[in-house]
Structures are given as structure tokens and as C-alpha cells.
Amino acid sequence: MPYLHNYRLFISHAWRYSERYQRAITFINAAPNFSWTNYSVPEDKKFEKMSRQALEEELRQQIRPVQCVVVLAGMYAAHSDWIQFEIDYAQSLKKPILGGVPWGAERTPLIVQLAANKMVGWNAASIVSGIREITP
Known part of the structure; x- marks a missing residue:
């Protein structure tokens, strides 16, 4: 079996919309011949006290x-200071940003449109293809 590159990904998310985050994880995990490590932290009560x-x-x-930073491009992203912070920080490090457009x-x-190196549809094949395309 050929070697699979392991992609290190951060999936931006608003905790109030964690079902979209979980769907992204499901999509990426289901992609054939794709190996990745999730660097984003899902909802965790310790963050409430920080x-x-x-x-x-x-x-x-x-x-x-x-x-690569994957940003879920739901309209809530336009009103999230945290997602803006994640985008700004990723850009400051010159990390590629993939925007996912929800169904x-x-x-x-x-x-998200202005920050993304590429925008893709919200399905496993598009997300994985986009990550491969923009990630060195």
C-alpha cells in the first residue's frame, strides 16, 4: 500500500454550532485514502473558565x-469574533485556509470568502480534494 501523507488540520468551529463541526469530522474521516490529525479542540468545559x-x-x-485551517462558512462565521481571530492568526502564519460552503x-x-485560498462544497470529496490542492 502506498504511503499516505498525514495532514495536520485545524477545523474552525463555533461551539454553539458543534453539529456542523461533528459533520466535518465525519466527512473527513470517511474519505478514502486520506490520513489526518485533528488539532482543533471540540467543546470543552475548561474553556468556559479561561x-x-x-x-x-x-x-x-x-x-x-x-x-491547513478549514473554516465552516456558515453565516454565523460572519458574527464570530473567535472565527475571525482564527482566520487572522492563520493568515499571520501564512497557513492555507479552506472554506467549506454548507449545503x-x-x-x-x-x-471567509476573502480569507480562503479555496472554497469548496460541503462534502467529503470536495473537502479532501481542496485540502490536498492548497496544502504544501
């Missing part, structure tokens, strides 16, 4: 080692 500064540092530590979305937040 200061903004501590949470920003936690996000920096999660994003710093990744090869049936009529609009996509401008912050």
Missing part, C-alpha cells in the same frame, strides 16, 4: 503546528 487572553493562546497553540447555503460570509 480568560480571553488564555483562550487566544490556546487557539494559537492549536493552529501553529497545522498545515443549501445561499450566502457565504465575506470574511
Whole structure:
């Protein structure tokens, strides 16, 4: 069997929309011949007690080692300071950003469109193909 490159990914998410995050994980896990490590941290009660500064540092530590940041481009992203922080930090490190457009979305937040190196449909094949295309 050929060697599979293991992609280090951070999947941006708003905890109030964790079902979309879980769907992204399911899509990526189901992709054939794709190996990856998830550097994003799903909802965790310890974050509720952190200061903004501590949470920003936690996000920096999660994003710093990744090869690609995947941003779920639901309209909530346009109103999330945290997603903006993740995008800004990823860009400061010159990390490629993949934007995923949810099924049936009529609009996509401008912050994601402008930041993304590539926008893809919200399905396993498109996400994996996009990651492979923009990740060194």
C-alpha cells in the first residue's frame, strides 16, 4: 500500500454550532485514502473558565503546528469574533485556509470568502480534494 501523507488540520468551529463541526469530522474521516490529525479542540468545559487572553493562546497553540485551517462558512462565521481571530492568526502564519460552503447555503460570509485560498462544497470529496490542492 502506498504511503499516505498525514495532514495536520485545524477545523474552525463555533461551539454553539458543534453539529456542523461533528459533520466535518465525519466527512473527513470517511474519505478514502486520506490520513489526518485533528488539532482543533471540540467543546470543552475548561474553556468556559479561561480568560480571553488564555483562550487566544490556546487557539494559537492549536493552529501553529497545522498545515491547513478549514473554516465552516456558515453565516454565523460572519458574527464570530473567535472565527475571525482564527482566520487572522492563520493568515499571520501564512497557513492555507479552506472554506467549506454548507449545503443549501445561499450566502457565504465575506470574511471567509476573502480569507480562503479555496472554497469548496460541503462534502467529503470536495473537502479532501481542496485540502490536498492548497496544502504544501
